[in-house]
Amino acid sequence: MIRLSRPAAVLAPLGLALAVSACGQPAAEAPAVVEVTDAFCRPTQAGRAVTGCYMTLTASRNDRLVSAAFAGAERVEIHEMTTTDGMMRMAELPDGLPLPAGEAVQLKPGGNHIMLLGLTQPLAEGERLSMSLTFEQAVPYEVNVVIAQPAASPASHSAH
Amino acid sequence: MSGATNAPLSGAYRVVWRWHFYAGLLVLPFLMMLALTGGLYLFASEIDDLAARPLNVVTPGPERVSADRWVAAARVAADGQPVAVRVPDRPDRAVQVVVQPEDGSRRAVFVNPYDGQVSGVAGAPLSDTFKRIHSLEIFGGGLNVVIEIVAGWAIILVATGVFLWWPRGRKGGVVSLSTRDPARRPFWRDLHAVTGIFAGGVIVFLAATGMLWSAVWGDQVMGTLRAAGLGRPPAPAAQNWEHAHHAPTPEGLGWTMQGSVLSAPESRLDLDAVLATAAARQVAAPFTVNLPSRPDEAVSVAVRNTRVEDSRTLYTDGTGRLLGDIRYEQYGWAARMFEWSIFTHQGTQYGTINRIVMLLACLAVWMMGISAMVMWWKRRPTGRLAAPVAPPGPRARAAVLGIVLPLAILYPLTGLSLLAAVAVDRLWRLVRRPAAA
Numbered sequence: 115m116i117r118l119s120r121p122a123a124v125l126a127p128l129g130l131a132l133a134v135s136a137c138g139q140p141a142a143e144a145p146a147v148v149e150v151t152d153a154f155c156r157p158t159q160a161g162r163a164v165t166g167c168y169m170t171l172t173a174s175r176n177d178r179l180v181s182a183a184f185a186g187a188e189r190v191e192i193h194e195m196t197t198t199d200g201m202m203r204m205a206e207l208p209d210g211l212p213l214p215a216g217e218a219v220q221l222k223p224g225g226n227h228i229m230l231l232g233l234t235q236p237l238a239e240g241e242r243l244s245m246s247l248t249f250e251q252a253v254p255y256e257v258n259v260v261i262a263q264p265a266a267s268p269a270s271h272s273a274h
Numbered sequence: 275m276s277g278a279t280n281a282p283l284s285g286a287y288r289v290v291w292r293w294h295f296y297a298g299l300l301v302l303p304f305l306m307m308l309a310l311t312g313g314l315y316l317f318a319s320e321i322d323d324l325a326a327r328p329l330n331v332v333t334p335g336p337e338r339v340s341a342d343r344w345v346a347a348a349r350v351a352a353d354g355q356p357v358a359v360r361v362p363d364r365p366d367r368a369v370q371v372v373v374q375p376e377d378g379s380r381r382a383v384f385v386n387p388y389d390g391q392v393s394g395v396a397g398a399p400l401s402d403t404f405k406r407i408h409s410l411e412i413f414g415g416g417l418n419v420v421i422e423i424v425a426g427w428a429i430i431l432v433a434t435g436v437f438l439w440w441p442r443g444r445k446g447g448v449v450s451l452s453t454r455d456p457a458r459r460p461f462w463r464d465l466h467a468v469t470g471i472f473a474g475g476v477i478v479f480l481a482a483t484g485m486l487w488s489a490v491w492g493d494q495v496m497g498t499l500r501a502a503g504l505g506r507p508p509a510p511a512a513q514n515w516e517h518a519h520h521a522p523t524p525e526g527l528g529w530t531m532q533g534s535v536l537s538a539p540e541s542r543l544d545l546d547a548v549l550a551t552a553a554a555r556q557v558a559a560p561f562t563v564n565l566p567s568r569p570d571e572a573v574s575v576a577v578r579n580t581r582v583e584d585s586r587t588l589y590t591d592g593t594g595r596l597l598g599d600i601r602y603e604q605y606g607w608a609a610r611m612f613e614w615s616i617f618t619h620q621g622t623q624y625g626t627i628n629r630i631v632m633l634l635a636c637l638a639v640w641m642m643g644i645s646a647m648v649m650w651w652k653r654r655p656t657g658r659l660a661a662p663v664a665p666p667g668p669r670a671r672a673a674v675l676g677i678v679l680p681l682a683i684l685y686p687l688t689g690l691s692l693l694a695a696v697a698v699d700r701l702w703r704l705v706r707r708p709a710a711a
Contacts, residue, residue: 143329144383144395149350174351174392216343216350216390 146175146251148213153259155243156223158236165237166193167228167245167259168221173213178250180210184243188232195225210250223264237261286673287438292662293674294434296695297427298646304424305431306643311408312480313636316621316629318401323367325400326384334365335388341545343390344369345565348383351392356565359545360578363559368393409487419687422488425481426681426688432474432481433677439467459652466645473638476631483615490687496612504608547594548573555599557588572597580622582614 153169171179182190191206211226213219221227228245237243241261248254314321323330345356348371357380358372368384375381384393406412410421439448446452447464449471455461486492548563552575560578575588582602589598602610617623621632682689 142394142396144351144392147350147353147392149353172346172350174347176389176391214339214343214390215392216339216345216347216385218346 144174145253146173146177146249148173148177148179148247148249148252148255150247150255150257153245153257154262154264155230155237155259156263157239157261158233160236163231163233163236165230165233166223167230168223168264169228169257169259171211171213171219171221172217173215173219173249173252175251176215177213177252178210179213179247180250181248182228182245183248184230184245186234186243187230188234189230190245191229191231193227193229195227213249239263288662289671289674290434290437290677293678294431294438295650295662296699297431297434300695301424301427301431302643302646304420305428305639308408308421308424308484309636309639311404313633315401315404315408316632316636318399318404322399322401326394326396329384329394329396330368330370332366332368332386332388332393338387339390341387341549344385344387345371345545347390347392348373348385352381352383352395354381355567357567358565359563361549361559361561361563418488419490422485422491422685422687423691425485425488426685427691428481429478429681429685430678430688430692432470432478433681434674435467435470436474437673437677439471459649462645462649462652466642466649469638469641469645473635473642476635477639479615480619480632480635483619485685486612486615491685499606499608499612502608504606543573543592544594548575548590548592549594551575551590551594551596552588555588555596557586558584566592580617580625582610582617582623585613 149172151170151172153167155167156165158165167182179192182192184190192211193204194207194211196203196205207226211219211221219226239261243259243261245257245259246254247257341359345359349356352373352375354373354375356371357374360370360372360382362369369387370382371385373381373383380398382396382399384396385391386393403412408421410417441448447460447467449468451461451464451468453461453464486496543565545563545565552561552563557575557577562576562578564574564576566573569592572589572591575590577584577586579585585602585605587598587600588596589600590596605613614623618628619632621629678692682692
């Protein structure tokens with residue numbers, strides 16, 4: 115049988131309930147994150163120390179791809195392709211590549227891309243390299259990039 | 275110590291009192307917990323909105339960016355599968371994208387709809403914790419049956435309480451206090467009785483409607499009604515409706531429609547097109563867009579309504595093509611009644627008045643709980659439980675059975691717990707008798 119020494123004992127479950135309710139997860143400010151998918155670099159052509167890399171970048175907050183770096187290349191540039199008067203022009207983006215929040219920004223053959231210049235050794239299909247990406251907001255990101263021809267690029271993981 | 279009653283205590287009175295005492299002793303802590311969490315839940319939207327500041331406050335811009343960008347930004351921020359999008363009714367509030375990471379938890383990602391920027395990520399809102407304590411779900415799945423038993427006993431408490439309150443020629447303590455001196459027990463008895471008689475009806479309503487959520491009774495009743503076609507309409511495309519065994523429960527589909535998903539053949543998802551369809555059909559925010567977990571499932575747009583009459587769910591395929599538009603008018607009578615009871619239980623059906631009445635009932639439960647404890651404390655003999663003694667006689671037993679039996683039959687779990695209580699009571703008296711003699 116239940117035996118209570120004092121009325122306060124009846125309140126014990128309530129105290130417990132209050133204690134539990136206090137552990138509700140508070141909302142936290144989200145850090146800027148950039149998702150990188152479908153990253154690949156073309157294999158180098160014989161005798162050339164240059165190649166292009168492609169990927170899809172989606173940012174959680176308005177961001178900017180400021181720079182990319184690869185240990186096996188002298189320089190890495192972010193290139194923009196523009197068409198003026200029917201002419202395709204390639205130019206380095208001095209301020210980096212804008213990444214509007216939630217927009218899947220595609221770097222793709224024939225479009226914007228990352229250029230590896232002065233490669234110390236050729237890149238063969240099937241190999242992998244590690245490239246580090248620096249953003250204006252998000253923390254620097256190390257991407258594992260496969261060396262592949264565009265046709266053989268990995269299937270899209272995006273939800274669209 | 276003399277009671278407040280002038281009439282001599284009849285056997286029936288004493289046996290009902292005894293049951294009232296035991297029922298109260300067992301369920302009072304739960305009832306006070308229910309009143310506390312329920313009372314807080316009445317203010318769920320305000321509390322959650324406040325708790326999410328400043329992440330959920332945005333500056334309205336000229337126009338919204340593509341909804342697909344909200345979802346993509348949220349997916350990136352929370353690293354999981356987007357399952358729903360909550361569109362607010364206020365222009366200065368963030369959209370919430372519900373994202374399910376691999377661990378199966380659910381996070382709400384606040385996204386500014388005007389620029390697609392994620393402002394923050396939150397777990398379940400505080401109100402969800404209130405709700406899960408309210409249902410005891412937070413302490414484990416099976417404990418939900420306890421709430422069903424408690425609800426049944428709450429009705430028994432009100433019924434026996436009314437019996438005890440019945441004036442029988444008394445003048446004081448009926449609808450007003452007979453004394454204003456808190457040092458005296460009659461003050462607490464009157465406070466208890468007067469509060470009870472005003473709040474009793476609401477408490478019975480809350481207990482009876484709360485049962486609809488419960489594990490055994492609620493499930494049985496709702497299952498039967500749904501099977502009888504008295505719930506929400508199973509159309510528009512009956513052959514496409516299936517019971518969702520694996521799919522998580524979509525948000526806001528309402529009680530009677532839970533477990534139903536509509537299949538859509540289209541696999542691509544264009545959220546802007548879905549929202550355009552909702553706007554064209556004049557679906558008013560706030561609403562929740564449930565994103566399909568499988569490509570062949572429909573998108574549902576469920577209005578987050580506060581009144582049952584405003585219930586509405588739109589179904590589209592991934593391209594926004596309308597598959598169904600289910601409104602309150604199409605509900606069966608059972609769905610109308612039960613969902614009305616739920617909105618009323620939650621204090622939203624009739625606006626502010628509704629909320630005030632429910633809040634007062636919560637306060638009344640606490641007032642009665644405290645006054646009950648004070649009463650018991652003031653008349654306690656040392657070292658004993660101080661339950662009213664059981665009077666002999668079949669007539670006394672008939673009085674309590676008349677109150678309790680119908681409820682025990684209506685609510686089987688309550689009935690079972692009642693049988694257990696009777697057995698313990700018998701056993702106790704058997705053990706005690708030789709010692710007392």
